[in-house]
Amino acid sequence: MKSSSIDFKKLWKIVISNKDRIDSRVHGPEHWVRVQRNGLYICKQNNVDEDIIRLFALFHDSMRQNDGRDSQHGLRGAEYAKLLLNKEYKLADDKFELLYYACQYHSKHRATEDKTIGTCWDADRLDLRRVGIKPTEKYLYSDAAKLIVKENKWRRLEQKISNTSRFTNWWKKLLNYINML
């Protein structure tokens, strides 16, 4: 994991503590952690900005109001990211534009030519299995994500990341924190 100027631990605590979000196992922090894990795995092969991926994982479902049909949750998540920008974290304008777009449209089944946005959406879709849905290759952007689906190599996501001790330590601490809430 590359070093970042963003204090992600602080940011996660702020977003997790936000009272406007629903408490959900399907769309809550445990899902966000897996989206980040998936995104960082794809990142290694796509060479995209890790900060955007990590911010997307954190914000994209952060303002869901229910686990069902909530068509505006992406937009609300994008606006929440905007609200905290320059207060709790900094991001260059061009990068924030990508983050905002990725959050706003992540559930709108759009196609994208942008590898950063594509990586964000792949990371989210690769976690569809939590609700019993196998992602469809044609809705994925990156070769790395398509290969996992095509060859049923789901353990690859776990194994690659578990080799990164810094990440797993951080992840374990985060899960402990979530369990304390």
Ligand SMILES: [Fe+2]
């Ligand atoms: Fe979503």
Ligand SMILES: [Fe+2]
């Ligand atoms: Fe999601």
